[in-house]
Amino acid sequence: MNNRTPNSPERTQSVRPYIAAIAAVCAALFAYTFKPTLDMNGDTSQYYIYATSLAQGEGYTELGTPGHPASNGFPPGYPLLMAPLRVLTDSIVAQKIWNGLMLFGAAALLFLFLRRVVPQSLALTAVIVASLNYRVLQFATIMMSETSYLLFTALAIYLLYLFDRSAENRKWWRNPYFYLLILTAGYGYMIRTQGITLIAGITLWLLCVRKWRTAIGFVAGFLLTTLPWAVRNRLAGLGGSRYLDQLLAVNVWQPEQGTVSLGEMIDRGLKTLQMLITKAIPNTVTPYLKVDYDAVSTFGEWAVGLTLIALILFGFWRIRRYFWFFAAYSAAVLGIICLWSAPSGNRYITTLVPLLEIGLTIGVCTLIEMGLRKRFGAKSAFSPLWLLIPAALLAGPRLAAVAEESRKPMPPQLAGFIDAAETVRRRLPAQTVVCSRKPSVFYVYAQCHVCNFRYTEDDESLIRGLVDSEVDYVVLDQMGYAATGRYLYPAICKHPELFEVAGAFRVPPTYLLRFDRKTAALKFGSK
Known part of the structure; x- marks a missing residue:
């Protein structure tokens, strides 16, 4: 069975010019929006503390607590990536530059995957449009785990393609890409617990392409990758994850309100889903659309949100064989967010945004191409690169706002x-x-x-x-x-x-x- 899509012949030309273009765009955008000071949200400092503890050889501990007790407050994946650089320097700016390099790595890997399933010019356009997203750039420059998780998500997608492409030549348990995929997806989970959605997306895709034993092997492999962390927490007497308590809380910041009932959780989930469809996705994927998160959703917002989702799914459909991975992964991420107890806005869809942008770009470009071919015939080819002009103009004001905020003096x-x-x-x-x-x-x-x-x-x-x-x-x-x-x-x-x-x-x-x-x-x- 040929795993390549019919509209994507094997690429023989060098990818270096494309990678160089992506590097130039990422570097320019990162420098433009760069925030040199420590963000005050608290999580950034906690990651830095854990990285410092690892760099000093004290394990994964709370350095600020007497006796430096072991901790499982955050998954250890991102601090482990920070630790080697932390050995060399205590610079916060250096850690943020490392984040910028991981952002470029994620963009490059997404391009390497997309160029195999859609025309290269469309792959380049989609990746650059995703790189223009203000929300992705915000998190890349404040030393948070979203960027490293995005890197491992992109790597997992590319490895999934390599595994799928080489499946004819060897049994799945003899395929090195299978084990690399397990390690990559498992490490993504160790960066962010939200990474369980990546496991779900890959597993569902394996089932959709009738790789039943491979799916079982993948889940078993994932469980093995997380076992050392679970054993360490058990031996340290740390108990379960703090996320379960937060999930069940009525309000994370007001614990006296207690926990939610099943009915309350369902009601909260439906309200959050409505917010995601009518507010967060339009406000983030098309960042020039401003919304009021506190206002009741209007008919127009529903229409815009559902239209965007339809275009994104149409773009995923253009990826053909991998449609079910992208659709299942996106649905799983939104589903997890709907369970969360704290008001989230567009905060927790940050790691999903590049894939949504890619789906939207491919969907819009395909519709334009279909319209032009129907109107003018096959000779009227449409270059997706033309979409970069309106995309940059529309993204500009939000990027300028992020850059201005980054350069403000500290209050x-x-x-x-x-x-x-x-x-x-x-x-x-x-x-x-x-x-x-x-x-x-x-x-x-x-x-x-x-x-x-x-x-x-x-x-x-x-x-x-x-x-x-x-x-x-x-x-x-x-x-x-x-x-x-x-x-x-x-x-x-x-x-x-x-x-x-x-x-x-x-x-x-x-x-x-x-x-x-x-x-x-x-x-x-x-x-």
Whole structure:
């Protein structure tokens, strides 16, 4: 059986000019939108801390916690990729440049796959359009795991093609591409738990092409790749994944609201699906379309969203033999997002966006080509490269907004927070324990022990938590996080005698408060 699509003859010309063009586009876009400072979302700092722990030979641990206990807070895949560079330098900029190289690698691998199933000019156009997406570039430059996961997703897709193409020549268990595919997809899962959707997409495709035993072998191989991590967590007494608790929570940031019922989860999933169709996908795949995520979805938004999805699926259909992989993988990603408890907007479709952009580009180009051939005959060939002009013009404003945001000076609230951390690093012992709303970010600049406060409206319980964590100082910031105003600030106001101002930084001020732990322990006890 010939696994090649009928409209895609074997390419014999060099791919170097195409790869060079992709490299030039990726480099220019990455440099244009590059953000040199540490992003304050907390996850970036946590990845950096884990990479530092690995680089120092301490394993996968919480460096900011006394005793450096083992952790499974995030999957280890991305910190493992960061660790070799972290051995050489502590530069955050260097890690971000490494992310940029992985973005180029993902784009190049997607092109190498697409050129085998569609004309090369269309493959190049689709990859460049995907590279123009502002959301993909945002995450590439803030040291998050999305870009590395995208790299391994692209590698898995290319290996899937190589395995499929060589299936006639050898049995599946003798095919080296089969084992490389297992390792690549398994590592993608170790980068982001969302990678289970990649496993689902590959497995369903194998079933669709009647490779039953291969599908069983692939799933078994995947389970083996994740076994060492599961055994390590069991031996360290770390229990299950934190994601299950977050999945079942009514609100991740307000744990007092409890867990959802089955009916509530279904209702939440349907609302999220509506948001994805009418808001997130149009707003991200066609980034010039602005939407209001808080407003009720209109008929026009439904029409636009469903039309875009139809065009994307039509583009996937043009890929022929691999349609079911792309469709199943996309559906699995959207399905996982629908289960999530936190408002997501277009946050969690970031890793899927390049594939959606590719499907949309191929679908639109195919429709144009069909229309021109029907109207003018076969002699009127349409070059997909012409689509790059409107794509660049339409993507330009959002890219400019990202670039402008990346170059803004740090707000005083954030600068004060960092000033407080650097002051702790200069003036206090490394064993000092500081409580803050963003402990991982604080650790990067303070290099001391850190913790968070309990998310509870019970002020006595919150203070007992500070006692239990042996807190010496508390940071009261004004960065706008709801938990600070809801939980920490009221507790401080009710018990001002326990919190002495040790320093105030910038305006509006960030306060570093000395916590009277002995008095608090006598007054409230612990636990």
